[in-house]
Amino acid sequence: xxxxxxxxxxxxxxxxxxxxxxxxxxxxxxxxxxxxxxxxxxxxxxxxxxxxxxxxxxxxxxxxxxxxxxxxxxxxxxxxxxxxxxxxxxxxxxxxxxxxxxxxxxxxxxxxxxxxxxxxxxxxxxxxxxxxxxxxxxxxxxxxxxxxxxxxxxxxxxxxxxxxxxxxxxxxxxxxxxxxxxxxxxxxxxxxxxxxxxxxxxxxxxxxxxxxxxxxxxxxxxxxxxxxxxxxxxxxxxxxxxxxxxxxxxxxxxxxxxxxxxxxxxxxxxxxxxxxxxxxxxxxxx
Numbered sequence: 001x002x003x004x005x006x007x008x009x010x011x012x013x014x015x016x017x018x019x020x021x022x023x024x025x026x027x028x029x030x031x032x033x034x035x036x037x038x039x040x041x042x043x044x045x046x047x048x049x050x051x052x053x054x055x056x057x058x059x060x061x062x063x064x065x066x067x068x069x070x071x072x073x074x075x076x077x078x079x080x081x082x083x084x085x086x087x088x089x090x091x092x093x094x095x096x097x098x099x100x101x102x103x104x105x106x107x108x109x110x111x112x113x114x115x116x117x118x119x120x121x122x123x124x125x126x127x128x129x130x131x132x133x134x135x136x137x138x139x140x141x142x143x144x145x146x147x148x149x150x151x152x153x154x155x156x157x158x159x160x161x162x163x164x165x166x167x168x169x170x171x172x173x174x175x176x177x178x179x180x181x182x183x184x185x186x187x188x189x190x191x192x193x194x195x196x197x198x199x200x201x202x203x204x205x206x207x208x209x210x211x212x213x214x215x216x217x218x219x220x221x222x223x224x225x226x227x228x229x230x231x232x233x234x235x236x237x238x239x240x241x242x243x244x245x246x247x248x249x250x251x252x253x254x255x256x257x258x259x260x261x262x263x264x265x266x267x268x269x270x271x272x273x274x275x276x277x278x279x280x281x282x283x284x285x286x
Contacts, residue, residue, distance in 0.1 A: 004262040005034035005273050007061065008078055008190060008218065008246020012128035013037075013045030014065075015135040017251030019128070020049035026252075028056045030260030034273065036061035036080055036246070041096040042131055043084045064089070065190060066179065067096060067170040070208075071201060074168045076190040078218065078246070079180035081278060086183035093179070096171060097131065104132040106166045107158075111137070114163035116146065134158050135250075173205075177212040186277060188216035188244045192235070193228040206239045216272045219265055220245035222257040233266035243269035 010016035011023045018026060020037060027035045035058055037049045046062045053060035062084050066077045082089060108120030122140030123132050138153035147153040157164040171179075180187045189209060192202065206217065217239070219232045236243045245262050265271055272278055 003031065003033050003260075004220075004245050004264060005036070005059075005061070006032050006247050006249070006259055006262060007034075007036040007063070007080055007188075007244050007272070008038050008065070008221070009035060009249045009259070010039050010065075010251075011037060011045040011049065013042055014039035014129065014131050015127075015133045015250060017253060020045035021052040023249075024049055024052035024056055024058055024060065027259045028058050030258065032058065032260045034059040034061065035259075036063040036078075038063035038065045038078050038080075038246070040065050040076075040131065040133065041067055041093050041100060042129070043082075043090070043093065044129055044131075046084050063185070064093065064180075066093075066176040067168065068173050068176045069168060069170045070173050070205060071197075073195060073197075074170060075173070075195060075205070077173070077176045077180070077214075078188045078190045078244070079183065079185040080188060080216075080244070080272065082180060082183040082185035084183075086179075088182035089179045089185075092171065092175065099169065100131055100133065103166050103168075104137075107134070107137055107164050110166065111157070111164045114157075116141065116144070116164075119164075137164060173208055174212050177209070177214055181213055186216060186242070186272060186275070187212075187214040188218055188242075188272065189214070190218050190246070191221040191223045191248060192217060192232055193221070193224050202235065203239075206235060206241065210239065210241070214241075215275070215277075216242040216244045218246055219243040219269060220262055222247040222249065226263075229263070230266050233269050236270075237268050242272040242275055244272045 111119040123136035126136040126139040
């Protein structure tokens with residue numbers, strides 16, 4: 001029986017806590033046979049993950065999670081099976097990385113005004129790579145004793161109306177899909193339930209995704225409930241989209257989200273990993 005691939009994970013190249021090598025080794029230990037590394041707005045961990053996958057006999061799908069502004073909200077698009085040498089994708093991601101650096105500096109400035117000096121330096125110490133995200137600030141603030149856990153930090157410091165909030169100004173849906181398609185990848189909307197869109201707004205997003213050549217929807221996600229699986233399976237079937245599955249694993253600090261524990265897709269879904277384009281664009285490590 002084919003094991004469900006895990007097509008949404010993170011490493012220390014973005015805001016995960018395991019190195020790409022450690023992530024691959026952990027996936028193998030958990031029984032995962034096919035894994036996509038999809039760090040936020042960067043491909044920096046792919047080469048290391050591919051080397052580790054080749055040693056471990058795991059199929060590694062090169063991926064990325066692109067930050068998009070749509071409908072006044074931040075939406076994430078996972079690109080699966082991308083060519084990491086694509087100049088178009090790399091140039092697009094470089095622009096997002098530059099914005100992320102500015103945003104990190106601005107978060108640091110705003111937290112300093114609120115009495116939390118050294119936040120940028122503290123966040124940088126928690127970031128193993130060059131990308132500094134809100135999660136790194138959250139880890140610093142927890143370490144400093146300003147909050148009890150990461151969820152508490154986001155609630156009191158990093159959301160709209162709070163001292164460290166900086167509104168995201170990312171790329172457009174059309175541009176993100178253009179980058180992914182130029183790199184030969186398949187574009188999938190990540191964890192749709194997290195956006196809390198109305199049914200009408202979600203259908204509009206899915207319609208625009210299809211107009212731009214997007215192919216898939218993450219039906220099974222580590223942040224989805226069992227009911228969410230069936231809601232988004234219906235969306236995928238209604239819109240003729242491929243169904244994806246991913247834990248959105250960031251590390252062992254969240255034991256309720258683990259590699260290798262994904263349930264099967266609901267009946268009637270067409271898995272993204274069965275599409276002919278997925279095999280040709282998979283970039284398998286083994």
